[in-house]
Amino acid sequence: MTGLVLGIVVVVGGLVCLAGVRLASRRQAKQLEVADLLWVAADRLREELGRSPTQEEVVAAAGFVRVHRSLRFWEEAVVPGRARLEARAAERKLMLALSFLPSEQRVRYWREWNAEMATLNPQDAAAFAFQILRSAPLMGLTLMFVKVFDRRAA
Amino acid sequence: MGEPRITMATREVLSAFLAKPAEEHYGLQVAEAAGLPGGTIYPILMRLERVGWLESRWEDIDPQTEGRPQRRYYRLSERGAQAATAALAKSARKQTFGLRPQGGAV
Numbered sequence: 610m611t612g613l614v615l616g617i618v619v620v621v622g623g624l625v626c627l628a629g630v631r632l633a634s635r636r637q638a639k640q641l642e643v644a645d646l647l648w649v650a651a652d653r654l655r656e657e658l659g660r661s662p663t664q665e666e667v668v669a670a671a672g673f674v675r676v677h678r679s680l681r682f683w684e685e686a687v688v689p690g691r692a693r694l695e696a697r698a699a700e701r702k703l704m705l706a707l708s709f710l711p712s713e714q715r716v717r718y719w720r721e722w723n724a725e726m727a728t729l730n731p732q733d734a735a736a737f738a739f740q741i742l743r744s745a746p747l748m749g750l751t752l753m754f755v756k757v758f759d760r761r762a763a
Numbered sequence: 764m765g766e767p768r769i770t771m772a773t774r775e776v777l778s779a780f781l782a783k784p785a786e787e788h789y790g791l792q793v794a795e796a797a798g799l800p801g802g803t804i805y806p807i808l809m810r811l812e813r814v815g816w817l818e819s820r821w822e823d824i825d826p827q828t829e830g831r832p833q834r835r836y837y838r839l840s841e842r843g844a845q846a847a848t849a850a851l852a853k854s855a856r857k858q859t860f861g862l863r864p865q866g867g868a869v
Contacts, residue, residue, distance in 0.1 A: 717835075718805075720821075720833070720835070721790065721834070721835040722805075723832055724789075724831065724832040724833060724834045725789070725790050725791050725834070727831050727832055728791070728831060729791075729801075733801075736800070736801075736802070737801045737802045739802065740800050740801060740802025740803050741802040741805065742802075743802070743803075744802065744803055744805060744806045747806045748805060748806045748809055751806060751809050751810055751813065752809065755813055
């Protein structure tokens with residue numbers, strides 16, 4: 610009996626140790642990712658501005674802080690991988706929003722919203738897609754109302 | 764065709780259109796003029812288009828040459844311009860009445 614308890618304690622202890630090591634390595638990987646992101650942002654800003662960027666500029670350019678569009682003079686200097694990820698997330702939100710609309714209206718609004726998003730930077734496009742997604746059920750209802758009852762939604 | 768519900772946001776959008784009634788505007792332009800977030804104006808545009816106050820068309824450009832997709836342009840219809848002016852005036856009257864310090868609507 611004592612042997613069994615001892616065995617369980619050893620196994621549980623081992624698992625806890627393993628989980629701890631795994632968590633620590635994940636945290637380390639995350640810190641490395643952040644460091645990489647900041648490094649690339651700083652590098653790109655240095656090229657863009659022709660001077661050493663300030664700490665605030667690097668942090669904002671790496672996407673950790675939201676800054677107003679008028680202050681974002683380095684819009685193109687955001688890390689490309691991050692921009693791509695944001696664009697894909699925005700695209701997914703848009704597709705989800707379209708699923709609320711009647712099928713015959715989807716192409717029109719997909720074209721319209723894509724055209725608007727094409728002129729925005731990744732951060733603003735993501736915000737735009739989120740706002741669209743939030744109002745998509747209402748838009749779907751408006752269009753469905755017309756379709757089902759053949760009358761104008763008020 | 765009925766009349767759309769005139770909310771605060773709808774009023775802002777209509778005011779933006781009425782500021783330049785003959786001009787065509789695309790979604791983000793309307794949002795900027797109305798002071799509303801870009802993605803929030805589409806339900807309003809949709810409603811106004813459905814009741815015939817707005818007309819829309821695709822921009823006439825070559826996307827290859829311009830390097831961007833065609834936008835959807837909106838403009839007030841003739842009926843829309845009249846109806847919007849009347850609706851805004853009515854809504855302003857209501858608001859004034861509602862804000863009267865004494866004897867206003869509760």
